[in-house]
Amino acid sequence: MTRKTARLTIDGEPGTVELPIHESSAGPSVIDVRGLSEQGIFTYDPGFMSTAACDSDITFINGDDGVLLHRGYPIEQLAEHSSFLETCYLLLHGELPEAGEKLEFENNIRYHTMVDQQIHQFFRGFPRSSHPMSMLVSVAGALSAFYHHSLDISDPEHRMLVAQRIIAKMPTLAAMCYKHGVGQPFMYPRNSLGFAENFLHMLFGTPCEEQDINPVLARAMDLIFLLHADHEQNASTSTVRLAGSTGANPFSCIAAGIAALWGPAHGGANEAVLKMLFEIGSESRIDEFIRRAKDPDDPYRLMGFGHRVYKNFDPRATVMREACDRVLEEVGAAADGALFRIARRLEQIALEDDYFVERKLYPNVDFYSGIILRALGIPTSMFTVIFATGRTPGWMAHWNEMLSGAYKIGRPRQLYRGPVKRDYPVGRFAGNSA
Numbered sequence: 001m002t003r004k005t006a007r008l009t010i011d012g013e014p015g016t017v018e019l020p021i022h023e024s025s026a027g028p029s030v031i032d033v034r035g036l037s038e039q040g041i042f043t044y045d046p047g048f049m050s051t052a053a054c055d056s057d058i059t060f061i062n063g064d065d066g067v068l069l070h071r072g073y074p075i076e077q078l079a080e081h082s083s084f085l086e087t088c089y090l091l092l093h094g095e096l097p098e099a100g101e102k103l104e105f106e107n108n109i110r111y112h113t114m115v116d117q118q119i120h121q122f123f124r125g126f127p128r129s130s131h132p133m134s135m136l137v138s139v140a141g142a143l144s145a146f147y148h149h150s151l152d153i154s155d156p157e158h159r160m161l162v163a164q165r166i167i168a169k170m171p172t173l174a175a176m177c178y179k180h181g182v183g184q185p186f187m188y189p190r191n192s193l194g195f196a197e198n199f200l201h202m203l204f205g206t207p208c209e210e211q212d213i214n215p216v217l218a219r220a221m222d223l224i225f226l227l228h229a230d231h232e233q234n235a236s237t238s239t240v241r242l243a244g245s246t247g248a249n250p251f252s253c254i255a256a257g258i259a260a261l262w263g264p265a266h267g268g269a270n271e272a273v274l275k276m277l278f279e280i281g282s283e284s285r286i287d288e289f290i291r292r293a294k295d296p297d298d299p300y301r302l303m304g305f306g307h308r309v310y311k312n313f314d315p316r317a318t319v320m321r322e323a324c325d326r327v328l329e330e331v332g333a334a335a336d337g338a339l340f341r342i343a344r345r346l347e348q349i350a351l352e353d354d355y356f357v358e359r360k361l362y363p364n365v366d367f368y369s370g371i372i373l374r375a376l377g378i379p380t381s382m383f384t385v386i387f388a389t390g391r392t393p394g395w396m397a398h399w400n401e402m403l404s405g406a407y408k409i410g411r412p413r414q415l416y417r418g419p420v421k422r423d424y425p426v427g428r429f430a431g432n433s434a
């Protein structure tokens, strides 16, 4: 294949700058602009709207067609036929596991779900009213105190072990954040349970009685984790990559990712969607909120709508909406059914409105997830913690991918617009009594 080249001419500069183009296996090719710095000029792309910060084999998104592939497998097929842990294996290893590999991976996760007993002490310092994300970001980073000295991140086996450890411990930490808030004792993970079942057990179980986990709800929980598993170079994954590029401890890189995910423009949107639906309160008030979202002078946005990449349906939202129906039917949540009806009507109105159509604003992964989570009995403040638990394999897969090859510390440049060089006014207070 002939190598393509982009040629750049710069006003006032002689000659042409030749920049190689790298072809993708799917989606946009890239112009390699690394040579520009030798010309004394940078590219400028705040928000990275048109910038590829790395190459990756893990996840592909076609935003115009609403396509999401994990190692080539469509999210719809993984949602229907796979499981969260099998998808974790796929993201980390690049291929679906054989039967023996799947069993071994599930056992590796199962036997790493407990956290050091000392971690329990960290929670003593948090007010009961702490937001669960403030606790999660703290205790996830604290795990670096337990796994650091013997960790060699240049060793592929060490990296895979730490990835399994973090995937395994995240639901345990997540459940502890919830239990601390409700003043109930922490529940230890149970090795006889599957990943999602175990999470629901640690979340809602108490030492006082045995708890039956509804298999329909456990499957819905597993699906929610699966749908959040990875999403190429989103803000939190890019944060994990940037932190990892300095050689930082992987637990601290995950803490950085959790911090970035918390924002309402990113993973915090699922919590914001429920608050918005409650604020709307009835289908009769939907038009009022649509008007606000369209008003250029009102910063209000329709939470759960729009996406930097998807300019079509977010395929995860479609799967989530179908799961919503099943869960609401199973739990018979009439009240949540009203929320779901408001959400469906809001979606329908928005998708018929020119403002949303012109800007290609569609429901994203966060639009329906909150309704399912609420129907599962999970409080709104825990929604982004659930998102972080689901996104952990994606964060670890990208961290591992970067460290598996040649990489450089991430260090963006800038367009400087401050004062040019000026001398300090020596003696400027001379004559004044100091």
Ligand code: SDX
Pocket (backbone or CB within 6 Å): 230, 231, 233, 234, 235, 264, 265, 266, 267, 269, 293, 294, 300, 301, 302, 303, 304, 305, 306, 307, 308, 309, 359, 361, 364, 365, 366
């Ligand atoms: C996630 O990156 C990922 O992959 C993220 C994620 C993942 O899995 O990791 O998919 C998870 O973060 C999903 C997104 C969750 N966030 C929300 O639902 C919050 C609401 N949505 C937005 O704030 C917004 O749509 C973003 C942040 C998601 C995307 O913002 P962009 O790409 O920077 O788009 P923009 O702000 O430039 O908006 C373009 C136009 C603007 O109008 P104009 O200035 O052109 O007139 O669309 C408007 C915006 O005002 N707009 C909205 C809107 N989102 C964009 N108007 C009303 N409501 C909205 N939700």
